[in-house]
Amino acid sequence: VTDDRDETARRVYGVLGRLDTEAPEIALRVPTGCKPHAVGPIPFGQVFAADLGAFRDVHFSSNGTNVDSATSSRQGLPSTVGARPFSRPSVLLDLLLGMAEDVAVIRDELDGHRRLERHSPLWTPR
Amino acid sequence: MSQSLLDDEAMPWPESAPAPYGHLIAYDGPPEPRGLVADVVVDGAGLYLAASTSSLDVRVRLAKTVVPGLPIVPMGVSLRHGLIDASLWHAIVERARAAIPHEVLLAIVARDPAAASEVFVASAGPYTLVEPQFDETGTGDWQPQRASAGAVRATPIPDAVMEVHSHHTITPTSQ
Numbered sequence: 001v002t003d004d005r006d007e008t009a010r011r012v013y014g015v016l017g018r019l020d021t022e023a024p025e026i027a028l029r030v031p032t033g034c035k036p037h038a039v040g041p042i043p044f045g046q047v048f049a050a051d052l053g054a055f056r057d058v059h060f061s062s063n064g065t066n067v068d069s070a071t072s073s074r075q076g077l078p079s080t081v082g083a084r085p086f087s088r089p090s091v092l093l094d095l096l097l098g099m100a101e102d103v104a105v106i107r108d109e110l111d112g113h114r115r116l117e118r119h120s121p122l123w124t125p126r
Numbered sequence: 127m128s129q130s131l132l133d134d135e136a137m138p139w140p141e142s143a144p145a146p147y148g149h150l151i152a153y154d155g156p157p158e159p160r161g162l163v164a165d166v167v168v169d170g171a172g173l174y175l176a177a178s179t180s181s182l183d184v185r186v187r188l189a190k191t192v193v194p195g196l197p198i199v200p201m202g203v204s205l206r207h208g209l210i211d212a213s214l215w216h217a218i219v220e221r222a223r224a225a226i227p228h229e230v231l232l233a234i235v236a237r238d239p240a241a242a243s244e245v246f247v248a249s250a251g252p253y254t255l256v257e258p259q260f261d262e263t264g265t266g267d268w269q270p271q272r273a274s275a276g277a278v279r280a281t282p283i284p285d286a287v288m289e290v291h292s293h294h295t296i297t298p299t300s301q
Contacts, residue, residue, distance in 0.1 A: 007289070009282065010179050012203055014290035016222050024219075030203045032175045032186050034163050040186035042202040047288065050212030055219075 009033055012047055017058075027058040041066065152199050156185070170196040181206055181236050181287045205287065207236050211250035218255065221247055222292040229278040231271060233258050234288040242268045243281065258283050 007013040010033025017025040028047055031039045041059035043066075044052055060066055139146055148160030152169035156176065159165055164177035172190040176183070183204040214234065222230055234253050239246045244256035258280040259268040272279040278291055 006282075009286075010177055010184060011182070011286050012288040014288060015293050016219065016290065017293040019219070019223050019292060020226055020294075030182075030184050030186065032164065032177055032184060033179075034175075034177060036175065036188060038175060038186045038188055040184075040201050046202045047205065047210055048212065048215045049209035050215040 007031065007039075008037065012042065014047075022054065023056060024054060025056050025058050026052070029059070152196055155197060156199050167199070168193060168196065170194075170198040174199065174201060179285075181285070207252040207287075210234060210253050210288070213250045214248055214253060214255045217248040218290055221255075221257070222290075225273065225292060227275045227294075228273040229275070229292050230273060231258060231278045231280045231289065231291040232256070233283050233286040233290075235283060235285060236287050237285070240283075242266070244283065253287065256283075258286075258289075 007029075008031050010031065012028060012030050014026060014028045017027070026044060028042045028044060029039050030042050031037065043060045044050075044055075044057045144160075144162045146161055146163040148165040150157040150160060150165050150167045152167050157165070157167060159176065159178060164175055166188070167174050167176050167185075170193050171187070172193065173188045174185050175188055176185050178184065183206065185199060185201045185203075187201050218232055221232060232247065233244070233256055235244070235256060236252050237254065239254050239256045243259050243261065245259060247255040247257055249255065257271065260271050260279055261268050261281045262272075262279075268281075275294065282289070
């Protein structure tokens with residue numbers, strides 16, 4: 001089975017890994033089965049009425065949170081809006097963009113305070 | 127717009143047929159399906175594709191953005207016959223471990239197993255766990271799966287709810 005090429009039908013696809021170790025893994029995903037072709041990771045609990053036991057859900061943490069902020073992979077769509085499926089860089093990118101937005105807000109607030117101080121008739125102790 | 131989502135060389139869509147794709151807004155959760163193939167839906171977290179079969183409903187995020195005023199629809203899958211019983215999960219793991227060092231491909235169908243093309247493994251509720259067989263020539267000459275430590279070949283089951291196979295390792299980029 002060549003996973004990405006073959007697993008394109010509209011159904012749940014799963015893979016079990018590291019079965020001969022104490023930390024076996026499972027990964028589940030579902031493709032759209034049509035154009036635009038996209039694939040989304042799904043948590044174990046959406047498919048099985050069972051406990052994971054020793055298994056680790058590769059795409060999701062133990063509380064069901066997607067380990068990657070991207071929720072789907074996409075093929076055949078413009079790369080300008082493409083998510084990076086199942087990859088760490090998108091998490092880091094989101095963090096960096098979030099930090100940049102926070103810094104911009106803080107800078108705007110500081111600039112606003114400085115302008116107010118400049119025009120204030122009152123002296124403010126520093 | 128609908129036509130552009132289909133194959134570039136697609137034949138004209140019959141005028142009397144329902145539209146292949148619906149273009150919907152999730153004002154109050156997932157909207158009712160409209161497109162014959164799928165629906166493209168805007169929700170509070172961006173754009174997603176909703177599609178279904180007789181056994182499951184699929185929602186896959188296509189693009190992320192914040193859309194104020196709309197609810198966020200959870201992505202993933204909803205199984206129309208309910209969740210798959212724990213006994214079938216344990217049967218999958220047991221069968222996969224028994225196949226080591228080879229891979230094995232298993233499938234879950236929402237019906238009884240077919241005679242020659244599917245080997246029964248277990249069943250629970252509406253679901254049956256089977257081992258799909260291999261018809262290399264397409265002539266109905268069903269053979270056991272062709273499996274090795276790095277691959278497994280079997281003929282896909284058209285109406286499978288789920289396919290699962292074993293790997294020795296999982297690399298997140300290839301699943």
